[in-house]
Amino acid sequence: MPIRQLPDTLINQIAAGEVVERPASVVKELVENALDAGARRVDIDLEEGGVRLIRIRDDGGGIAPEELPLAVSRHATSKIASLDDLEAVATLGFRGEALPSIASVSRFSLTSRRLQDEHGASLQVEGGKVGPVVPKPHGIGTTVEVRELFYNVPARRKFLRAERTELGHIEEWLRSLALARPDIELRVSHNGRPSRRYKPDELESLVRLDETLGEDFSRSALRVDHAAAGLRLHGWIARPSYSRASADQQYVYVNGRSVRDRNIAHAVKMAYQDVLFHGRQPAYVLFLELDPTRVDVNVHPAKHEVRFRDTRLVHDFVYRTLHEALAETRAGIVPQDVAAAPFAPRAMGAVPSAWMPTQQSPLGLSVAEAPAAYAALYAPAPDASSGSLAGHASPSMPMMPAHDADGVPPLGFAIAQLHGIYILAENADGLIVVDMHAAHERIGYEKLKQAHDGIGLRAQPLLVPMSLAVAEREADVAEREAATLAALGFDITRSGPQSLSVRSIPALLSNADPEALLRDVLADLREHGESRRVAAARDELLATMACHGAVRANRRLTLPEMNALLREMEITERSGQCNHGRPTWARFSLNEIDRWFLRGR
Template sequence: MQIRQLPDTLINQIAAGEVVERPASVVKELVENALDAGALRIDIDLEEGGIRLIRIRDDGGGIAPEELPLAVARHATSKIASLDDLEAVATLGFRGEALPSIASVSRFSLSSRRAGDEHGASLQVEGGKLGEVAPKAQAPGTTVEVRELFYNVPARRKFLRAERTELGHIEEWLRSLALARPDVELRVSHNGRPSRRYKPDLLDASLRLNETLGEDFARQALRVEHGAAGLRLHGWIALPSYSRASADQQYLYVNGRAVRDRNVAHAVKIAYQDVLFHGRQPAYVLFLEIDPLRVDVNVHPAKHEVRFRDTRLVHDFVYRTLQDALAETRAGAIAAATQGAADNAQYPATAAAFGSPRQWLPTQQSPLGLSLGEAPAAYAALYAQPPVSQPYSAQSQEQRLPASSDAAVPPLGYAIAQLHGIYILAENADGLIVVDMHAAHERIGYEKLKSAHDGIGLHSQPLLVPLNLAVAEREAEVAEREAETLATLGFDVTRSGPQSLSVRSVPALLAQAEPEGLLRDVLTDLREHGETRRIAAARDELLSTMACHGAVRANRRLSVPEMNALLREMEITERSGQCNHGRPTWARFSLTEIDRWFLRGR
């Protein structure tokens, strides 16, 4: 077949197939242009879910009249001028594709006025055909109208969904934007009626959490702030108790750009692995800041994805930051944060981790752990039979309360009873605490076993006969390249051929855990993420089972001192807010809440 140069209109319509997926794609491109122009207020008017009309008005810098035709010309932009600019992009848009692509599949108009101009100017585009620039009354800023999207591409229009569905996609993207830019006011109307307004707030960005994700998320979110190795991660992560059936509340921003990244998503997933109930999804709003030279944003036409220069560093940084934050989710910690400074002085292990109910800042404090010498004793104590005690009866005041009446009450309070041999009831300064004693003891034992094993390290167990393993060539390459990493995990692996490995030793603790399949999973992780927690996860699963068997069982009667001892252990044990399987270990009922049960004060 003869090679022909495609006409400009067809070129733009092909590009539109990549950039303009649905009305939400148009809104995204136009609003991002407004933000790049310095807008602080953006009005978004929609009709029929954006299919009939999308109008974006901003108060940004505006466009000179003579530059309006250039604005809708292919690959014309004010945002980059050289390869150096492309490698360090700091704007949301930069390709110069969006406006010509949108204009090629709609009835399009562009009006703009700069602050110093006497009047504005307008340009009409019909199906990619430019009209003449004409004067027009226009407030400073830019207005873009997109009417009858895909009117000239009926095949594409058939793929659009119902009005409500398309509107939902637009609202979801605006929600994502609102989280990233609390300084910008967003006003949305649909079919002539105001539908949503995000008010700007320069002082407290967390207020946007209430507007976008609701009070429940805001109330159960930890504020994260950490920087290292030229990276900075900040934002909010939800407590494990606030988990979702789907990934609908997972927002990631890289240098202010909303993106999807499998590498970071994997890091978040494994950070939550030890505290989240099976099958549930974490919720988070995270902002990763990195030198633009270390991230490539030019890998996706719609700029949904990025590529990091050092994937392993980013993955490890995100994982360790969130893992450390979640380790501080000690039972009672949030309750402690609401108490006075006197409480903080008496219970520094809890108070130091939470400056407020929704803040976690990394410290140099080492996590709770056991020395190697303490490990055998801790293991023995975990499996020792607790002393047999009588059912709870009234105890003396000295047994139940601190020696002085004005002593601070600890976060989980003091035990007052045991319910059905399953739950511990305790009174704290705020109301009633209910603890699942088996779940709590299970987590305490589990964390002690992990600390003890971390002190010992991962030992290797040589195999009597080396295991010859057939693998894909890329897996063999990973094994050869990551030989030192594999050795630290307990594997002695050498490449014996283009598609074969020889395994001479495996992690001693997991020698009975089918090492062939484990090694394959480890190699997959190293190839895809540059990091693996397969060994640690398999080890943790084994230690979790051991801790579960060693925990106190239901219907086991505990004395009040024993119950109080368990409460104090919970307050200083990492991740004690959840058991090994992600179930909550405790619940709090404030006195105000209990009063409502009985209609007191009404």
């Protein structure tokens, strides 16, 4: 078959295959164009899940009548004019492919009016054939109508799902947009009935979180806002106690653009690794801001993905920011009422010094005591009558004096032990219930990590160097990242194009499978620029040790012991969850307890 130039209609339909996956793709492209035009309100009318009709009406700046044919021409756009513009693009759309692609697979009309125009103008596109521009009454802004999507491409249309499914995809994308743009009013109707309205929220309160993700997310959300190295990460992450069975509440935006990025997703996963219950997914809404020239948004036809100039820096920045924020999820810290302080950082600070022990805690192990850390956890438990916790000094700390509501510590003061498992405490607001084993396990685990961090990751030389066959790109990574691997406890040299010689491994993990661990580390370094495989394996071992060393169920504690445990929880990082992600404490307000007994009714 000879080489020939493709007709414009076929070119546009091929592009439509990349840009227009389903009705939700059409809504996305058209609404993004409206926002780029300065719209403050967007009305979205749908019929049959968007298959029969998608009508997008905005109050933006409008399009000049003579430019309407250009708007439906391939690679025609008002958003970029040079390579420099493309490298620093700040608009949501910029390719100039959306309108001609959509118009080529639908019955399409475009009507618009600018502020200076006496009336609107409109044109029709039928299966890619552009009609004349004609006058038409219209308010300021633009209306795009897309009817009978894929009517002329039946092979594509038969792949569309049921009406409810297609509508669900549209609603999910609008939810993502509503989170990113609380200043925009969005009105949605389906089959002639209003179905959703997002009111504009000029004060940038957390109303949009309630509307989109629900009050449960808002109540558990921790505000994140950190800037360094030309990067800024802000938004909300849910406390580990609020987790999901799926990744349905994970939203990431780069310079305002909703994206799916494996690098950021991996960094978030690593940050939650130590606090999330197995198999559960974190929930978050995160906005990453950086110089547009440091990120390439022109890597995916539908603009779903981006490419960072410095992947390692972004990964490390996101991980450390969230890791430190989650470290402040101490027991007793309850998110503030969101209505009281919009956009204010949630209560994640350290426990006031007045509530901290004035001497060494009975559960405490300082970094200087690292050599004794393991022995302390494995020390035999004395009799219950001895008045001390297993493996720790006697809790001789005196009871804290009773305080008024402003002076009571977050977890209050112990009043009883329930079935040898739970500690009951009274604080200023009501009742605190603590799982004493889970809490003590987390405290011991954090102490062990702190102690081991003081020692560092020591290397254990192998009697006989291990030869490892790898792919050439893995050998390249090992050679390039030799210093990083050495810091993790691996002494590795390249012995050939596809082979490595391993002379030492991390001492703490000498009983693990060094070959599998090393391969995983190399894969992480190649993909993300860093690896926490060794730290994760170390932490798993320390978590097991802490679990064995924690106080067991049916162990009777004295009130001083219980109060000592509460005070340790208040000053220990991540003490809101045990090492396996289970909650360590629960809070029941006095009002809630009153409702149990119908008091005041």
